[in-house]
Amino acid sequence: MTAPLVPVAHGSRDPRSAATVRGLVERVRVQAPGIEVYESFLDLSEPRVTDVLRRLYAQGHRAAVVVPLLLGSAFHARVDLPALVTEVKAECPGFDVRVSEVLGVDPVLERVALARLSGAGLGPGDGVVVSAVGSSNAGANSAVADLAVRWEGELGLPVTEAFASAAQPDVPAAVARLRARGVRRIVVASWFLAPGLLPDRIAVHAREADRAVFVAEPLGTDPRVAAAVLHRYADVVTRIPL
Template sequence: MTPPLVAVAHGSRDPRSAATVRALVDVVRAQAPAVDVYESFLDLSEPPVTAVLRRLYDQGHREAVVVPLLLGSAYHARVDLPALVDEVTTDRPDFSVRVSDVLGIDPALETVALDRIAAADPAAPGTGIVVSGVGSSNAGANAAVADLAARWEKRLGVPVSEAFASAAQPDIPAAIARLRARGTRRIVVASWFLAPGLLPDRIATLADAGEAAFVAGPLGPDPRVAEVVLHRYAAAVPQPARLSS
């Protein structure tokens, strides 16, 4: 039996975030009709991942694959999620729950993010690009976004800086100042967020403060994002999963 796929997002007080996650899960279902796919959340949104896993066990499932809908491998992926899975499996030793890699800095997701800023002509002379992400206390997670910005600079031939909504520097004003110091005249802000929410709104507010910047939307329920979810799932099952009927 093909194990169910439990997609788990961070969760947010902003209802747009959960709605976007559910829309993405719908796309995943459409791409893999042979797989049972469920949405869940670490916090703040319903249903929690622990409740979904317990329900699957009660329905008779003895295997499941959890796919973190996270763009970085930081505290939520390394600590929070494993602890929640352990909470479920500790008293269910016959329940095998595998946790896949995070979505991470995947080339397909980079393409989606670049498509979101395409209308702003990001390679035009005088343009500076900000790659905005959530920010983390984990230096490696922040470095991955900085590496992404460096790749885009080489690819597009314009100055690019990373920026973070919380927990790390540079923030949006500092990133824009860094780009202005390099001679940029117009600012384009790319979104390294999966869904809308409070932190992307903070990014947009700071970017628009006297700058009239172009601010892109998040990755959202794009079919290419769904494909990455299914790739992470397939890599985590014992045998290659049949993703379509």
């Protein structure tokens, strides 16, 4: 029996977020019809990952692969999720639950995020803000800063990072950085998986700084994101004993 795939997202009070995650998981199912796939969430949305795993165990599954739908490796990936998996395994003897790497700063996802800028008509005088959630984990923030450096080289335009919470620069500070470099129009790229409260906060602050700002959509349900989820699953499932 092939181990089920359990993508797990953070969860949000904004229903658009959970709807996007469910749409992405449906894309995964279409791309991998031979695998059982069950969406789940860490918090704020249903079903919770612990409930999904317990249900799979009760149905007779003895292994599962959890793929974190997270774009950074910070507290949720390093502490929250491992603790929840440990809790389930303590209750379910013999249940082999493996957790893959987060989606993270994957080149495929970078291409999706850059494609979201296609409607901006980038040109001379423009500058790009790569917007992300922000974290108390310096490494997660540095990964976004590195992303901005790569994009600046690729686009040939000024690029800087901005965070919605927990880290600096925020959007006003990022816009000030770009203005100091001669940028006339602000374009905001989205390093978010789904719409929600934090991407909305980014958009509000960006429009306060520049009424003509272009704000890109999150990565969403793009088939390339679904393929990245399946790649994370494939990296793990082959290590589970039959």
